Amino acid sequence: MIAPTEPFLLRNIDPKKIMISNSGDKRLLRKWLFEKEDKGKLTWTLCLYGTPGMAKEAGLSIQEFWEEIINACYLDKENPIKTWESTFKRIDDLKNKLNNLPVDTYHMISEKTDLHIKLGEHRRFQGGGGANIPSFEIFTSPDWRGVNGKIFFNFPLYRYGNIIKNIQLEFKDGVVIKATADKNEKLLQEMIKQKNADKIGEFSLTDKRFSKISKFMANTLYDENFGGEYGNSHLAVGTSYHDCYSGDIKKMGELDWEKLGFNESIEHCDIINTNPKTVEAIMKDGTKKIIYKNGLFVI
């Protein structure tokens, strides 16, 4: 349960020191948890508990902040679980349509953004699985080697007890070759310097028809599920999600993941773009189809 009292606790700490916290025991713990999850012996979920610190950062009163949480999670419904089941069914239907398209590469166009993302072999989109409440996004872990172009993230990133503003990333053959930000660029650079944190682990789109979130909430859990006027898209730098593999996860080994272009990293950091955008799917036969426009899937 995420409930930071003060979002900027580490603002005076050297970014190099912050990244050291991601080494050692944390790596081992993460590996153990991921292996357990791959075996089907672990599930997890996140939720948010509103605090005055987060509300202030979002420009809301604590009551208004909680109203967003209540609204987004259907907590004022007589039976919120029934409403969630219905929402996840709708997300599931859309996800299945997306998974049935013979896509080779996605092409995203938005302000200061022109990015190609190769889907990769044996991929599937996920969403509506219970990991995270609220969750309206549909996401996959593409082949990290097939990302080329540039992307701008207009939402600020709250990470490592700091804020990073106006991030721009440029990729060549899957690797970040340029990373800039208007605020806390040094922290961004240090984060990306971690092993394989200069490659993507996730590509996600949220359809505004599903998402009940219309206000900036100053934290990733809500902001990565933002609906608003144009929905959102986010990329995560760092590790991939193995459940985006369409085959039997239990039969996969480390080399198999590597061969398919699933990224492995201690990092997984979602960075969000809520600007108007178009996403075109370039199919395996070379034909093109717009799949997402102005916050809506159009398939």
Add this chain to the structure above:
Amino acid sequence: MFTPDKKILSNYAKVMIDFALGKGKGVKPGQVVYLQYDTEALPLALFKIISRHHRP
């Protein structure tokens, strides 16, 4: 400190335990839950613990 209405916290706990965990299927008898929370979330944490403890 603002604390939401008990009905809201109760619904929140139900959504997380009876739905979100277990990939949309909820926690089943005998399963172990590791609950990690920041101190400010204690009111909801208590609801989660109680809602499990009182279940047959």
